[in-house]
Amino acid sequence: MASLQNKVVMVTGAASGIGRESALAFARAGAWVFGADRDTAGLRQTNQLAASEGLRFSVSEVDVSLASDVERFTAHVLASAGRLDVAFNNAGITGSAHRIEDYPVDDFDRVLAVNLRSVFLGMKFQIPAMVRSGGGAIVNTASVAALTGPGGMSAYAASKHGVHGLTRVAAMENAARGIRVNAIAPGWTETPMVAANSRQNPRFAELARTAIPVKRGADPKEIADAALWLASDAASYVVGQMLVVDGGMTIGG
Numbered sequence: 070m071a072s073l074q075n076k077v078v079m080v081t082g083a084a085s086g087i088g089r090e091s092a093l094a095f096a097r098a099g100a101w102v103f104g105a106d107r108d109t110a111g112l113r114q115t116n117q118l119a120a121s122e123g124l125r126f127s128v129s130e131v132d133v134s135l136a137s138d139v140e141r142f143t144a145h146v147l148a149s150a151g152r153l154d155v156a157f158n159n160a161g162i163t164g165s166a167h168r169i170e171d172y173p174v175d176d177f178d179r180v181l182a183v184n185l186r187s188v189f190l191g192m193k194f195q196i197p198a199m200v201r202s203g204g205g206a207i208v209n210t211a212s213v214a215a216l217t218g219p220g221g222m223s224a225y226a227a228s229k230h231g232v233h234g235l236t237r238v239a240a241m242e243n244a245a246r247g248i249r250v251n252a253i254a255p256g257w258t259e260t261p262m263v264a265a266n267s268r269q270n271p272r273f274a275e276l277a278r279t280a281i282p283v284k285r286g287a288d289p290k291e292i293a294d295a296a297l298w299l300a301s302d303a304a305s306y307v308v309g310q311m312l313v314v315d316g317g318m319t320i321g322g
């Protein structure tokens with residue numbers, strides 16, 4: 070496993086799914102992890118899991134779509150640890166599914182705020198903190214929907230295409246300052262987000278899993294491993310990339 074020994078790491082969406090597994094994986098790799106989410110109960114559970122393993126971990130209630138919350142969270146990490154080495158901007162929602170002409174405008178704005186504005190806000194405050202820390206690594210969570218146009222999912226796909234674009238711009242602006250910015254694009258991953266969607270449409274979920282070349286969804290731990298690698302010095306020459314982790318879902322075009 071790649072090492073994050075003594076790195077200071079912030080992770081959003083740490084109350085559940087990919088964010089929880091990644092936050093725990095980062096801490097197991099030696100990092101001091103600050104987890105953020107708006108779900109207080111889920112955060113408490115993640116914190117308990119970390120405590121049961123004796124990991125260096127703390128959690129904060131944060132709404133990633135709000136500039137004031139994101140700025141406060143970054144300031145809290147700096148005040149506590151004195152530096153910031155790694156950020157995993159991962160919190161997200163799928164939003165509702167409708168054709169574009171039927172898509173509620175408020176739903177569209179909410180998905181863009183939680184999935185895309187959050188990544189802009191995160192990097193806006195993380196980059197100056199990393200410059201002061203002498204460099205760092207940022208990983209943003211996109212999706213295979215950053216490469217495809219899943220019908221009904223205009224807000225989600227637009228937000229994730231946006232995450233890909235923001236990642237490239239941030240990588241270009243910061244590579245010479247020792248800050249690497251990359252994205253991961255998970256495919257179908259068996260998290261509470263997907264479980265909720267599968268309950269609504271079990272037939273679609275069954276078909277979707279069958280269509281994946283490896284014939285299963287990802288364990289969130291498999292996405293966490295990819296995020297950890299991108300964030301670590303093992304990926305020191307990887308800059309501005311989106312690493313697709315999808316069991317082959319997108320290789321057939």
Ligand code: NAD
Nearest residue numbers: 082084085086087107108132133160161212257258260262
């Ligand atoms: P999840 O629902 O298990 O976890 C998402 C977390 O984000 C939750 O804890 C939720 O409370 C938090 N969150 C949502 N809105 C927030 C806000 N405004 N402020 C703070 N926290 C907020 O889902 P997941 O599957 O682990 O998703 C994590 C990321 O991975 C998302 O960005 C998602 O789009 C992406 N992703 C997931 C899949 C998948 O198949 N599960 C595939 C591709 C991409």
